[in-house]
Amino acid sequence: MIPAFSPFTLNCRGRLISLETPAVMGILNVTPDSFHTGNRFGNEAALLExxxxxxSEGADFLDIGGYSTRPGAADISPEEEIRRVAPIITALARRFPEAVISVDTFRASVARQAVDAGAAIINDVSGGLLDDAMYETVAALQVPYILMHMRGTPQTMAGLNQYRDLIPDILDELHPKIARLRELGVKDLVIDPGFGFAKNADQNYQLLRQADAFHVFGIPLLIGISRKSMIWKKLGIPPEEALNGTTVLNTIALQKGAHILRVHDVREARETIRILGWLGG
Known part of the structure; x- marks a missing residue:
């Protein structure tokens, strides 16, 4: 069953989004090299579709990313990232005015322009590590901020997975960041433990087993494990065949108290939430 939650809400452009029932964040990457081929879009029409x-399947949020963070992905300039995400966010906001849009970026300049274009949430995979201006920008914009744990950069993180004690070390690294954001007046925070970011597959599974430890912060918890290599490499299958494994792990994430599931497959995630809710009812 799904644990009883604290009455968390996120203020998204003046609209309060309740997380009393777990929410679903749909992933929309506008990168040419997303690891999941089903999430590559050749044009604006395909992405809007x-x-x-x-x-229609029940996504509460749409997360737009223009910078690939898959291992070995090439770096791109802030200008190129803005060129990718800003027009799409504008088009989404115009076409679906009730949609709550998140921008997946670690750059403050991209975050600011994305919010200007219509985004209501900043999802930072680096947790402020890669741009010193990010926290002040979030505070000035007064939008919800997803603080993810990572070490290094997307190009170097794979070699930075040495921990004395995985969960306590991650908690210790997140704590001062949360304190700084609170000092700056950021009201709406979400924690993402960062599956696959400076963690190997076995560490990812340990992280999921102990995901409830992150409730110590009293902040909503986002889990993003959709079709990740911790599933398909372990099973010896391609990412396109990793939906069943994703659903299994999302079920466990919900039982550990996840407030938001970040996924490629919205209908399946929404059904998982509903079924676990019935078990708890």
Whole structure:
């Protein structure tokens, strides 16, 4: 069953989004090299069609990313990242005015322009590590901020997975960041433990087993494990065949108290939430 939650809400452009029932965040990458081929979009029309499908299936948020963070992905300039995400966010906000849009970026300049274009949440995979201006930017914009744990950069993180004690070390690294954001007046925070970011597959499974430890912060918890290599490499299958494994792990994430599931497959995640809710009812 799904644990009883604290009455968390996120203020998204003046609209309060309740997390009393777990929410679903649909992933929309506008990168040419997303690891999941089903999430590559060749044009704006295709992306809008995919967004409409996600919303119809029950997505609470749409997360737009223009910088690939898969291992070995090439770096791109802030200008190129803005060129990718800003027009899409504008188009989504115009086409689906009730949609709550998140921008997946670690750059303050991209975050600011994305919010100007219509985004209501900043999802930072680096947790402020890669841009010193990010925390002040979030505080000035007064939008919810997803603080993810990572070490290094997307290009170097794979070699930075040495921990004395995985969970306590991650908690210790997140704590001062949360304190700084609170000092700056950031009201709406979400924690993402960062599956696959400076963690190997076995560490990812340990992280999921102990995900309830992150409730110590009294902040909503986001889990993003959709079709990740911790599933498909372990099973010896391609990412396109990793939906069943994703659903299994999302079920465990919900039992550990996840407030938001970040996924490629919205309908399946929403059904998982509903079924676990019935078990708890």
């Amino acid at each position: 995919r967004a409409e499908k996600m919303l």
